[in-house]
Amino acid sequence: MSPRTTEQYEAIRKERSTAILDAALYVFAEQGYHSSSVAAIAKRAGVSKGLLYNYFSSKEEVLKRLMHDLVDYALEVLEIEHMDQLTDERFEQIIAKSIDIPLQQPQRWKLFMSLSMQQDVTELMLREVLGRFAPYMQALSTYFAAKGYDDPIAMMRVFSALLDGVQMHCLLDPENFPAEKAKEFLIQQFVKQ
Amino acid sequence: MSPRTTEQYEAIRKERSTAILDAALYVFAEQGYHSSSVAAIAKRAGVSKGLLYNYFSSKEEVLKRLMHDLVDYALEVLEIEHMDQLTDERFEQIIAKSIDIPLQQPQRWKLFMSLSMQQDVTELMLREVLGRFAPYMQALSTYFAAKGYDDPIAMMRVFSALLDGVQMHCLLDPENFPAEKAKEFLIQQFVKQ
Amino acid sequence: MSPRTTEQYEAIRKERSTAILDAALYVFAEQGYHSSSVAAIAKRAGVSKGLLYNYFSSKEEVLKRLMHDLVDYALEVLEIEHMDQLTDERFEQIIAKSIDIPLQQPQRWKLFMSLSMQQDVTELMLREVLGRFAPYMQALSTYFAAKGYDDPIAMMRVFSALLDGVQMHCLLDPENFPAEKAKEFLIQQFVKQ
Amino acid sequence: MSPRTTEQYEAIRKERSTAILDAALYVFAEQGYHSSSVAAIAKRAGVSKGLLYNYFSSKEEVLKRLMHDLVDYALEVLEIEHMDQLTDERFEQIIAKSIDIPLQQPQRWKLFMSLSMQQDVTELMLREVLGRFAPYMQALSTYFAAKGYDDPIAMMRVFSALLDGVQMHCLLDPENFPAEKAKEFLIQQFVKQ
DNA sequence: AATGAATGAGAGTTCATTCAT
DNA sequence: AATGAATGAACTCTCATTCAT
Numbered sequence: 004m005s006p007r008t009t010e011q012y013e014a015i016r017k018e019r020s021t022a023i024l025d026a027a028l029y030v031f032a033e034q035g036y037h038s039s040s041v042a043a044i045a046k047r048a049g050v051s052k053g054l055l056y057n058y059f060s061s062k063e064e065v066l067k068r069l070m071h072d073l074v075d076y077a078l079e080v081l082e083i084e085h086m087d088q089l090t091d092e093r094f095e096q097i098i099a100k101s102i103d104i105p106l107q108q109p110q111r112w113k114l115f116m117s118l119s120m121q122q123d124v125t126e127l128m129l130r131e132v133l134g135r136f137a138p139y140m141q142a143l144s145t146y147f148a149a150k151g152y153d154d155p156i157a158m159m160r161v162f163s164a165l166l167d168g169v170q171m172h173c174l175l176d177p178e179n180f181p182a183e184k185a186k187e188f189l190i191q192q193f194v195k196q
Numbered sequence: 197m198s199p200r201t202t203e204q205y206e207a208i209r210k211e212r213s214t215a216i217l218d219a220a221l222y223v224f225a226e227q228g229y230h231s232s233s234v235a236a237i238a239k240r241a242g243v244s245k246g247l248l249y250n251y252f253s254s255k256e257e258v259l260k261r262l263m264h265d266l267v268d269y270a271l272e273v274l275e276i277e278h279m280d281q282l283t284d285e286r287f288e289q290i291i292a293k294s295i296d297i298p299l300q301q302p303q304r305w306k307l308f309m310s311l312s313m314q315q316d317v318t319e320l321m322l323r324e325v326l327g328r329f330a331p332y333m334q335a336l337s338t339y340f341a342a343k344g345y346d347d348p349i350a351m352m353r354v355f356s357a358l359l360d361g362v363q364m365h366c367l368l369d370p371e372n373f374p375a376e377k378a379k380e381f382l383i384q385q386f387v388k389q
Numbered sequence: 390m391s392p393r394t395t396e397q398y399e400a401i402r403k404e405r406s407t408a409i410l411d412a413a414l415y416v417f418a419e420q421g422y423h424s425s426s427v428a429a430i431a432k433r434a435g436v437s438k439g440l441l442y443n444y445f446s447s448k449e450e451v452l453k454r455l456m457h458d459l460v461d462y463a464l465e466v467l468e469i470e471h472m473d474q475l476t477d478e479r480f481e482q483i484i485a486k487s488i489d490i491p492l493q494q495p496q497r498w499k500l501f502m503s504l505s506m507q508q509d510v511t512e513l514m515l516r517e518v519l520g521r522f523a524p525y526m527q528a529l530s531t532y533f534a535a536k537g538y539d540d541p542i543a544m545m546r547v548f549s550a551l552l553d554g555v556q557m558h559c560l561l562d563p564e565n566f567p568a569e570k571a572k573e574f575l576i577q578q579f580v581k582q
Numbered sequence: 583m584s585p586r587t588t589e590q591y592e593a594i595r596k597e598r599s600t601a602i603l604d605a606a607l608y609v610f611a612e613q614g615y616h617s618s619s620v621a622a623i624a625k626r627a628g629v630s631k632g633l634l635y636n637y638f639s640s641k642e643e644v645l646k647r648l649m650h651d652l653v654d655y656a657l658e659v660l661e662i663e664h665m666d667q668l669t670d671e672r673f674e675q676i677i678a679k680s681i682d683i684p685l686q687q688p689q690r691w692k693l694f695m696s697l698s699m700q701q702d703v704t705e706l707m708l709r710e711v712l713g714r715f716a717p718y719m720q721a722l723s724t725y726f727a728a729k730g731y732d733d734p735i736a737m738m739r740v741f742s743a744l745l746d747g748v749q750m751h752c753l754l755d756p757e758n759f760p761a762e763k764a765k766e767f768l769i770q771q772f773v774k775q
Numbered sequence: 776a777a778t779g780a781a782t783g784a785g786a787g788t789t790c791a792t793t794c795a796t
Numbered sequence: 797a798a799t800g801a802a803t804g805a806a807c808t809c810t811c812a813t814t815c816a817t
Binding site: 777778779780781782783784785786787788789790791792793794795796 | 798799800801802803804805806807808809810811812813814815816817
């Protein structure tokens, strides 16, 4: 019935969709979400404005997809499903990865951080993101409890804050920030204590 | 009606200017810089749009003034001029203040942080802000050198990152974040080591 | 697969064409001509947008065909060719049918009425429609002349207006409007006078 | 305080507001609501698109104001407040006015009628309009009851339908439609019966 | 005959900024 | 010093139509 096969159509959609998301990531990261125009995204993706709306129902939807994919990736890399009982070794890995991953895709993470701080955007995604990271937080708390901290939840929050600070500075100045030193410090303080 | 004296005029200017800046801070913090309209700022300040342009040449200028004043305040509170030789006691104070000050003016600092992460805004203010904080960074490096760290500059950067992380989390969730615990941790690790 | 015969092709064309017109009628009646999208019509007809343009050269053409078919139907039901000399009985029938037919296909007639009142659409179809109804108007005039009215053409126009009013109200509120009462009234006034 | 007095500002607003409504009426009546662009309205009103939004929050709001004002006018002219007990004389006046008023402002009424038939627009305004005409309908029912009709409400509805039909035809072809004849007919049938 | 990806013109709307008063 | 009416460019989004397949 179809002049193009379903596979062909799917391939086209996949390709264009990716092109648009890549372009959006670049533009959002460069100018911030609100300052970015759909026209700029479409232009960079090499498609018409109209086509973008064939793939995403709104500018906001593009953002949501971007964030969703990013969280997917982060959770996957952190191997969140194997976190029941964190060994010291696994915990070290988590610290290392938490710092290295953002550096491998700096744009994505810069966007993520910048959006996390923007009042209006925050509420759009925070609930979802936090929800999906909950098991991770839980695992950290359990780990700190096992380590004998008297308030493991507070410790987990402090640790998260410190890690976020390191990630942020890594992203803001990847060339000069002493990422390795920061890793060492965190491992020293929290694993080898 | 008698003509106003120069002093009266200046008093009016000061008052209006402050009203506009306060309003702008509120609106920016609430909706983000780009989503805030000049009309909304003027309305909240109780002045006309036209008058706003009498005091500030553009929306961007309002933002710049806001940031500038904020940095002024921060540097003043940190007593940056008395930082030649940091004692342990002074360093402890700095940590404590760095965490408490943002909490006292959460709007201002939230805005500041959110803007710091926005590529386009960043470049407007980063150079200025960093320049003015340079002596502070310098003092920290000196302190860490005196403490015997082998790479005091790297240490200073790690410390700044950690502190920023704590500040960020304090602002995002002031009610639940264990700010005291975080203070203790930093003091323990960096002062009492 | 054997090649299809000409008959089969024609059957397909007829079927698809009808499906599209039915869908268009539904969508136009639901949302109005201008607010209806070709995509919505195609979707409801179960065909692709592209195919629709294979059958109709434009959205406007779909509308024209719809109207044309409707007028065909109305004239057929009114048996316009047997109107040379209207008897009272035939006239009564005409009144009854004029009210009953719209009620049997309310969507079609609602669309028709709504479009009749829209300046831009009007000019597209009015000329054609009026032309085809001219014999009907003529027959009514003759009937009124035979009845002894001193200005039978004016009477015909008044009568048409009244009948249109009744049709309109029937369509706008089919559940509550006293259609039978209206029929009776018209027959009483114009036939039994 | 103000460089222009409040009166001056109000005069300006009144004038522009009227200009926009007049332009909108013309354009809506000419092309229908949905086919009319805000740009066209603004252009005809001799103002910028932006200014239109300074006076009306949306295109729909312009329409609503137009309709609201029209209903106000109609009710005022029909002197709806003096309808408790309709005399034959008053009833005759109502018929005459119902036909004459639309003819004095044909654009407004054409727009009104055309919109009444448009599914999507209908629901926006019908409730309000019908509500405000309810006392009028009530008064007619009472009148027909007093005249001895056995189903005065049905009679009222038939009468309304007939009157609407006459109004519609008057508006569609004001030059040729025998408005006087129609008036006479209605008066003859309903008043002098 | 049939698909749906792709386009581009134009829709409604917003808003920083200007300016006559 | 102060107003708010006015602008115009840019915004997000829609949709009739085309076309490679």
